[in-house]
Amino acid sequence: MNDDNDHRDLGRDLGVFATDPLAGSGLPLWLPDGAVIRAELQRLAKDLAHRDGCVDVYSPVLGKRALFERSGHLGKFSDDMFPAMRLGDEAADDELVLRPANCPHHALIYAAASRSHRELPLRLNELGAMFRAERSGVVSGLSRVRQIHLDDTHVFCRPDQAGEEAARGLRTAIEAQRILGLPVDCVRLSMRDDSDAWLGGREQWREAEAALRDAGQAVLDDAGLRLVEAPGEAAFYGPKFDLQVRDGRGHEETIATVQLDFNLPERFDLTYHGADGERHRPVMLHRGTVGSMERVVAALLERYRGRLPLWLAPVQVAVLPVSEAQDSVARALVDALHGKGIRTELRCDDSLGARVADARRRRDHLIAVIGQRESADRAVQVTDVAGDHRETVPVQVLIDRAVEARDGRLPLVRWA
Incomplete structure (x- = not known):
């Protein structure tokens, strides 16, 4: 990968994120432009979750040590967790731990009410923070961090619903x-x-792996994707689908996941009332469909070399009047774009050539220049670098095309 395509350099040069020794390694600071990108990703994650029938919940980033002992995280994951914190004279049993995952809290939310077989599946969604005690020599930019913000859904369903829910998540x-x-x-x-580093029995695992394989095959066939089996790569509590992408260096990374979990429902004694009036054990699925905000932003910066699609771009339209005589028309265009929710900046300082060069360097998605002729014709000269397109269009066309690309989350603006 070229140095100019490393997300760490792009993130610094474009004002996406920063690091500081006082904050600590692996704890990036999201700058205003980075916050815009992250907010758009979070909106996408929520839109997809709500479309799938997920409901929103919130849970604390801390939990008592006993919570993670019960979930199995302390037994299987302790080397990757931050040390427990004791407050004052409180007993050791009251030590608090920064959570490495959201699932134990969501299990508690499920258990907070009696559940019937008729109300399942229950899909709980939270874009929550999780913490990993990564070593200083391992953390890197946004791709390997100590605080992760994951688009996280936990599905509680009947066993006969598990295959359909896994396919839905995939x-x-x-x-x-x-x-x-x-x-x-x-x-x-x-x-x-074949090791003993897993929760649950071998037969239970074989059945779960077969169920995932069967559930996902039709989805993968439709998407034209291949399934690769990877022994030893499961979560400690169950098998999973991992969507693998390659970064700019050609390294394979997991960007999203759908996991089957038959252990947490057992450990937290989760039940539902069946049609027979008896208590039954639900199946739990973990799904992160967009992925962690940090890793996804890193992948996007490298994929697009910093020039993100319009719906993700911090500045969607840069408006550049040629001279002071066009300032009022340019301001009217900015106001009209703002009125449609388009992120717009008016640039008046310096020469036109310098402003165009700066807009390109900053990866503003559309560059709209208004000169004397455009002002008279209520038009604008638009340069769309990503689409390799430049033309003079009526002001309303620019507004309509920007709104269409934003609302449709299109990879490129449609000019034809």
Whole structure:
């Protein structure tokens, strides 16, 4: 990968994120332009989750040590967790831990009410923060961090619904990457190996792996993606689908995941009332369809070399009047674009050539120049660098095309 396509350099040069020794390694600071990108990704994640029938919840980033002992995270994941914190004279049992995952809290939310077989599946969604005690020599930019913000849904369903829910999650994860323009290299079925580092029995794992394989095959056939089996790559609590992409260096990374979990419902004694009046154990699925905000932004910066699609671009339209005589017309265009919710900046300082060069350097998506002729014709000269397109169009055409690209989350603005 060329140095000019490293997300760490792009992130610094474009004002997406910063780092500071006082904040600490692996804890990036999201700058205003980075916050815009992240907010758009979060909106996409919520839109997809709500379309799939997910409901929003919120849970604390801290939990008692006992919560993670019960979930199995402390037993299997302790090396990647931050040390427990004791407050004052409180007992050791009251030590608090920064959560490495959101699922234990969501299990508690499920358990907060009695559940009937008729109300399942229940899909709980939260874009929550999780913490990993990555070593200083491992953390890197946004791709390897100590605080992760994951588009996280946990589905609680009957066993007969698990296959359909896994397929639903996989289908949505593939669609999310299509919208983002991140090509999926393959879908990995991550399974256990022959070691004893897994929760649950071998037969239970074999059944779960077979269920995932069967559930995902039709989805993968429709998407034209191949399934690659990967023993030893499962989560400690169950097998999973991992959507694999390649970064600018050709390294394979997981960008989104759908996981089957038969252990947490057992550990938290989760039940629902069946049609027979008896208590039954639900199946739990973990799905991160967009992915972690940090890793996805890193992948997007490198995929587009910083020139993001219009709906993600911090500045969607830069308006440049040629001279002071066009300032009032330019301001009217900015106001009209703002009125449609288009992120717009008016640039008046310096020469026109310098302003155009600066807009290109900053990766503003559309550059709109208004000179004497454009002002008289109520038109604007538009340069769309990503689409390799330049033409003079009526002001309303510019507004309509920008709104269309924004609302449709299009990879390119449609000018024809």
